[in-house]
Amino acid sequence: MTASVSSKPVINLAGVSKSFGATKVLKEINLDVRSGEVLVLIGASGSGKSTVLRIMAGLETADSGEVWVNEVPLHDERRAKEIRGHVGMVFQQFNLFPHKTALGNVTLALIKARKMSPADAKKRAMETLDRVGLAERAEHYPSQLSGGQQQRVAIARALAVEPGIMFFDEATSALDPELVGEVTEVMRGLARDGMTMVVVTHEMGFARKTGDRVVFMDKGVIAEQGVPEHIFGNPQNERTRQFLHRVL
Ligand code: ADP
Ligand code: MG
Helix, strand or coil: CCCCCCCCEEEEEEEEEEEECCEEEEEEEEEEEECCCEEEEEECCCCCHHHHHHHHCCCCCCCEEEEEECCEECCCHHHHHHHHCCEEEECCCCCCCCCCCHHHHHHHHHHHHHCCCHHHHHHHHHHHHHHCCCHHHCCCCHHHCCHHHHHHHHHHHHHHCCCCEEEEECCCCCCCHHHHHHHHHHHHHHHHCCCEEEEECCCHHHHHHHCCEEEEEECCEEEEEECHHHHHHCCCCHHHHHHHHHHC
């Protein structure tokens, strides 16, 4: 649990729908993310979790409904672009540049996204790598790092630009089981530090222990949401029960 969740919404989706071709993948989604909150999205593959996250991050547009960021509606493409500059994204695939060191990967993001001088960028990048426990590996190339370490570099790269919110889409799904813990531990640390986070995950332990609120998605709708104790301890929806029965 996060110590202080504010009532102020950082992001708010109001009646958001989205189709791909003839398939309606999101149906009138209403969902807000509050400052300092760790919001965890769970649900079967294809239920719409990534699409919700991508719309929140400004990577995808809604067909209808409204997206509000910091109480400002996100209507035009220019604003969406602005939002993308102030969020951190971590995906299943780390997508590090193989010919750059850990430090080089993080530094490059700062020079590109923040137009920092190489010296300032390098200093900030080192601080951020230290935060994910990788200061000693700064000069290693991705091929010299484990999957868990590579994902921590990817987290550092996203964090370095000091985003207002961090999105994680199955950040541990590509990792060998023994490497999952070091990544969820870094994510827990961010949560403890008060970072606003939206996390799509299959790690029910993380959802239960670190989530402030858990949202269960089913076929493009929010079937149920609540505090972890409610979702895991006393789910009301039959589909939530079936899903948890399958994954736990
Ligand atoms: P989840 O993350 O819960 O697995 P997604 O949001 O990725 O679900 O996908 C929801 C549905 O939308 C799926 O049926 C998926 O195949 C479809 N979908 C997602 N992205 C696209 C896309 N870019 N083009 C076509 N269909 C898509
Ligand atoms: Mg997904």
